[in-house]
Ligand SMILES: *Cc1c(COP(=O)(O)O)cnc(C)c1O
């Protein structure tokens with residue numbers, strides 16, 4: 411399984427002790443060729459760069475197609491925006507009732523306490539907003555955002571995102587979790603994060619303690635390649651599951667990273683081994699300068715269909731497109747059932763198919779699936 415194995419042993423330049431935050435640091439670490447510096451400096455001036463020591467150590471600089479490098483290292487193509495791409499592809503902006511809150515669905519809303527991340531992914535749909543310097547809510551803004559949740563009893567679920575909420579200090583994160591937990595209408599708290607794979611050392615006892623609550627707490631881990639599940643990442647996830655945190659996985663379908671049946675299977679299996687239940691496989695949002703990552707929807711559907719039946723059903727994520735304009739995330743297949751005259755034609759994941767005739771109770775029921 412080439413996609414699930416570690417890169418070959420090789421002398422590392424200098425193991426990075428701190429995140430590499432600009433093109434020159436990446437060149438000094440031997441991760442990008444010095445000749446590319448002028449262009450990559452321009453890219454880094456436009457879109458934030460950060461590669462944590464954990465992720466830098468996973469990159470094989472001798473492999474031009476390295477799937478970890480593709481996700482994190484700046485690339486000249488980022489300066490070429492295509493006309494199909496939007497600066498705010500999923501239209502967060504018009505759905506912001508108070509700073510730091512995005513409310514699009516009736517029963518759940520996002521809380522974005524900061525816009526910093528451990529790493530800056532080159533395909534990020536919020537790339538125009540995220541970065542190390544911007545977006546930390548002031549004390550007053552954070553309280554106003556929490557007050558908004560308290561004043562909206564129809565909102566049953568608070569989703570912490572950003573940026574990455576696990577970049578907050580355990581003290582501040584603990585405060586947010588406690589305030590939300592004290593709201594009787596909040597039944598679910600969810601965090602979307604890349605920290606357990608990108609910077610597993612942050613998942614220490616203080617952080618696990620900050621997440622300890624009687625309210626159901628789901629942590630949705632963003633991971634895109636099996637190799638991201640290092641022994642340190644696995645230990646971080648174990649610490650979280652021991653603390654009673656339910657773990658979900660989300661993945662962006664990315665050209666050159668997880669666009670083969672083998673690499674996708676290895677990723678989904680690595681998640682499950684860490685008790686992470688795959689939740690979403692996202693179709694790429696068309697953010698500026700990300701076109702090289704796009705996998706056509708037809709190919710994504712075929713990839714997933716090839717896993718059905720062959721790979722444990724636990725691994726199955728919902729393949730979804732976040733509709734531009736803020737109209738929500740829609741499942742985009744693959745589907746196995748098709749309406750046919752007098753019933754349904756259902757494709758068999760293990761081969762063949764079956765015509766399921768309408769039962770007596772189906773008579774007069776709508777024909778559109
Ligand atoms: C993605 C998103 C959610 C969460 O959607 P789920 O389908 O419940 O995971 C909620 N609010 C906003 C604004 C979102 O973009």
Ligand code: SF4
Nearest residue numbers: 527530531534573604
């Ligand atoms: S961690 Fe998430 S929000 Fe941050 S850069 Fe990556 S995809 Fe974007």
